[in-house]
Amino acid sequence: MRYVVGITMDKRGRDAVSLALTLARSTRAHHPVELDLVHVIRGVPPEQAGSKPEREYQKLCLTEARQWMAKAHDLVPKTIDSTTSIHFADSMAAGLIDKATSRPCDLIVVGAASHGPLRRFTVGSVANALLHSSPVPVALAPSGYLPPSRLTRLTCALGMRPGAEVALNVAVQSSVLHDVPLRLISLIALDARSGAAESTHAAREHAKTLLLRASQSVADATEVMVDVAHGRSVESAIEKLTWDDGEIVLIGSNRLAQNRSIFLGTTANKMLRSLPVPMVVIPRYHAPDVTPEKDISI
Structure with missing residues (x-):
């Protein structure tokens, strides 16, 4: 497995490395993970610059990036395969996607904006661009x-619209890969729709159906459980759930996303503002692309 880790010259880069290490440590016994630490410099390499001032500026950026990347590489234990690279592109997001698509990649890992309160998410420009264009899953580390000492649980947030089964399949395969329990959650914002009782009943029935499907998929490989949370808003529903320090949430892309790409929907955006744990957003693969035989996992 290969994770492309976006390294920025601030604490977001360290947050991204921390999340990549959490995932790598839990799976390396079964599938060795390579961490590809990538820093992107905006613009062209110095030798391609159109003027002397631009060349000198790009050289300065390159020197600073090399020093920072050496520090980032020191954060990764020698027991985990890792490489560092500096890439020139029009933007950080474009550079990370370039690196991720240059050869097989399972995940892009980045840090959220650094000014989010209480370790919650504030999505910066880099993460926002990735969450609307990446062809591979994107993992966001809270500020x-x-x-943690180990990954303790994967949670998959599932809606009732078409496409939820894709995220479910990825979550099932990932929970088996990382050898952790899988929790399925359904969130109900009672002020967002009429007929609160009917909505709650429908969500519970839907969750039971997904629980049965997931349980049959994993057999005895791992534990599967389900939670239905409701509140006056998505944020308040999230806050009613319990969260482990070693937990990661998976969510699928909005139905507007093109095939094999990510588009973060309204509910996912609301979840980001309330989640105290990392989130992974799964591209909108077609269902036939995500099967036990294809083994798409994070």
Whole structure:
């Protein structure tokens, strides 16, 4: 497996490395993980610059990036395969996607904006661009994220619209890969729709159906459970759930996303503002692309 980790010259880069290490440590016994630490410099390489001032500026950026990347590489234990690279592109997001698509990649990992309160998410420009264009899953580390001693649980947030089964399949395969329990959650914002009782009943029935499907998929490989949370808003529903320090949430892309790409929907955006744990957004693969035989996991 290969994770492309976006390294920025601030604490977001450290947050991204911490999340990548959390995932790598839990799976390396079964599938060795390579961490590709990538820093992107906006513009062209110095030798391609059109003027002397631009060349000198790009050289300065390159020197600073090399020093920072050496520090980032030191954060990765020698027991985990890792490489560092500096890439020139029009933007950080474009550069990370370039690196991720240059050869097989399972995940892009980045840190959220650094000014989010209480270790919650504030999505910056880089993460926002990735969440609307990446062809591979994107993992977001909350500000100040520290790697737990181990990954303890994967949670998959599932809606009732078409496409939820794709995220479910990826979550099932990932929970088996990382050897952790899988929790399925359904969130109900009671002020967002009429007929609160009917909505709650429908969500519970839907969750039971997904629980049965997931349980049959994993057999005895791992534990599967389900939670239905409701509140006056998505944010308040999220806050009613319990969260482990070693937990990661998976969510599928909005139905507007093109095939094999990410588009973050309204509900996912609301979840980001309330989640105290990392989130992974799964591209909108066609269902036939995500099967136990294809083994698409994070």
